[in-house]
Amino acid sequence: MNKSRNKLFSAERNDVSEEFRFLLNSKSQRVTGPRLEILRVLKESRDPMTISEIHGKVKNKNMDLATVYRTVNLFYENNIVCEIDFKDEFKRYELLYDRNHHHHIVCRKCRKIENVDTCILNELEKFLTEKGYSEITHSLEFFGICSECRKN
Amino acid sequence: MNKSRNKLFSAERNDVSEEFRFLLNSKSQRVTGPRLEILRVLKESRDPMTISEIHGKVKNKNMDLATVYRTVNLFYENNIVCEIDFKDEFKRYELLYDRNHHHHIVCRKCRKIENVDTCILNELEKFLTEKGYSEITHSLEFFGICSECRKN
DNA sequence: ATGGATGCAAATGATTTGCATGAAG
DNA sequence: CTTCATGCAAATCATTTGCATCCAT
Numbered sequence: 534m535n536k537s538r539n540k541l542f543s544a545e546r547n548d549v550s551e552e553f554r555f556l557l558n559s560k561s562q563r564v565t566g567p568r569l570e571i572l573r574v575l576k577e578s579r580d581p582m583t584i585s586e587i588h589g590k591v592k593n594k595n596m597d598l599a600t601v602y603r604t605v606n607l608f609y610e611n612n613i614v615c616e617i618d619f620k621d622e623f624k625r626y627e628l629l630y631d632r633n634h635h636h637h638i639v640c641r642k643c644r645k646i647e648n649v650d651t652c653i654l655n656e657l658e659k660f661l662t663e664k665g666y667s668e669i670t671h672s673l674e675f676f677g678i679c680s681e682c683r684k685n
Numbered sequence: 686m687n688k689s690r691n692k693l694f695s696a697e698r699n700d701v702s703e704e705f706r707f708l709l710n711s712k713s714q715r716v717t718g719p720r721l722e723i724l725r726v727l728k729e730s731r732d733p734m735t736i737s738e739i740h741g742k743v744k745n746k747n748m749d750l751a752t753v754y755r756t757v758n759l760f761y762e763n764n765i766v767c768e769i770d771f772k773d774e775f776k777r778y779e780l781l782y783d784r785n786h787h788h789h790i791v792c793r794k795c796r797k798i799e800n801v802d803t804c805i806l807n808e809l810e811k812f813l814t815e816k817g818y819s820e821i822t823h824s825l826e827f828f829g830i831c832s833e834c835r836k837n
Numbered sequence: 838a839t840g841g842a843t844g845c846a847a848a849t850g851a852t853t854t855g856c857a858t859g860a861a862g
Numbered sequence: 863c864t865t866c867a868t869g870c871a872a873a874t875c876a877t878t879t880g881c882a883t884c885c886a887t
Contacts, residue, residue, distance in 0.1 A: 563886055565842060584876085597844050602877060604842090618770040620824070622852095622876085638813055641820070651809060658827070660803065661790055665832030668793070672772070673825045675810070680817030715861055717867060736851085749869050754852060756867090774851085774877095 549573065556630060560611040567596055571604050572613075572628070580646045581617045581625035581637070619646075619674060640679035649675060701725065708782060712763040719748055723756050724765075724780070732798045733769045733777035733789070771798075771826060792831035801827060 553572045557564045574590045575582065582590075588601045605626055608614040614626040619639050636649040658669045705724045709716045726742045727734065734742075740753045757778055760766040766778040771791050788801040810821045 563841070565886070567843075595844075598876095599845085599878075600843055616772060618772075618824075620768060620770075638816075638818060638821075640818070647816075649809070649813070651812065653805060653809065654825075657801070657803060657805065661801070661827060661829060664790075664799075665835075666790060666792070666827075666829035667835055669790075669827060669829040671825060671827045672770075673823060675813060675818075675821060675823045677813060677818035677821040683817075683819055715866070717861075719868070747869075750851095751853075751870085752868055 549576065556613065560613065562607065562611065566593070567591075567600050568604055568607075570596070571601065571608075575614065575626065575628045578627075581619075581627040583623040583625055585623075587626070617674065618672070619644075620676070636673045636675065638675040638677060640682055641676050642678055642682040645679055701728065708765065712765065714759065714763060718745070719743075719752050720756055720759075722748070723753065723760075727766065727778065727780045730779075733771075733779040735775040735777055737775075739778070769826065770824070771796075772828070788825045788827065790827040790829060792834055793828050794830055794834040797831055 550569050550573070553569050554564050556572070557568060562568070570591050570593060571587060574587050578586075578590075584598070584601050584605060587605065588596070588598050591601075605614065609616055609626070612629060615629050617625045617627060617637065619625060619637075633650065634652060636652070638647050638649055639645070654671055654673070658671070661669050702721050702725070705721050706716050708724070709720060714720070722743050722745060723739060726739050730738075730742075736750070736753050736757060739757065740748070740750050743753075757766065761768055761778070764781060767781050769777045769779060769789065771777060771789075773796075785802065786804060788804070790799050790801055791797070806823055806825070810823070813821055
């Protein structure tokens with residue numbers, strides 16, 4: 534069985550996992566069951582997830598928590614996920630690839646999360662470039678009380 | 686010794702501690718040695734501090750780490766300090782009162798911290814108000830490589 | 838074949854908590 | 863004098879690590 538046939542066969546069975554294979558290959562990282570599975574869980578989530586939320590959603594119930602930690606950290610170092618701090622005790626992770634850069638607003642009461650797509654920070658980053666900084670990134674999160682919570 | 690004489694006496698000895706007394710009173714929180722001392726340490730710091738940095742700077746070497754945790758959390762709940770996430774393992778705290786709202790840029794290599802005073806987020810907050818959110822706050826941190834680190 | 842990934846168990850380390858005592862209002 | 867803050871010690875809990883085994887390349 535030659536390479537192209539093999540690839541075709543995989544793609545027929547599961548387009549998404551093929552997508553993840555390309556992603557991991559492009560970062561020179563090995564393609565393994567746990568990695569594909571964690572990518573699937575992250576891709577299917579509407580919101581950024583904590584480590585234990587990810588662990589709770591994986592199908593293979595033998596997957597160790599330590600594996601989730603190690604895998605997500607690997608993804609973080611390879612810019613596959615970003616890390617988000619919502620000022621509670623847990624870090625959250627969100628798939629970066631195939632998504633546009635965006636921020637969030639979190640209701641301080643019900644913890645509902647919505648995306649904020651606008652990004653007006655280019656000017657600020659330009660200012661920091663002029664100050665001598667390079668490779669600038671930023672993190673921005675909003676907090677507030679949503680309209681439903683205000684009614685109560 | 687009546688109350689006003691006592692107050693005057695304290696003020697003569699230490700203006701700053703008088704300032705802190707007012708602050709704590711205004712939040713209906715008791716004025717204690719550890720609280721005044723931690724406020725002093727935070728006030729004297731140029732940069733946001735971790736819990737253990739604060740603990741290392743207090744003069745009273747008997748002060749327990751647990752006291753620092755409890756005190757800083759109290760300050761956080763009473764909006765006396767804000768909490769800042771620089772994406773390392775420690776949370777950092779910075780005095781809010783008597784300071785203008787500002788953000789930071791952190792060099793990813795040497796971890797140098799500088800303030801970023803500009804705040805152009807009012808438009809975004811207006812947008813979120815129209816979406817139904819109230820009491821909106823935000824957190825914004827920048828990361829980059831500073832000019833000295835780039836030379837190496 | 839071989840280096841890297843995983844599961845398991847144990848260690849680590851930051852943060853929290855129970856309790857007795859002491860201080861603040 | 864009553865409530866609350868503190869020091870001390872112990873507990874908790876998220877995260878990391880060592881190691882033997884297994885798997886991807």
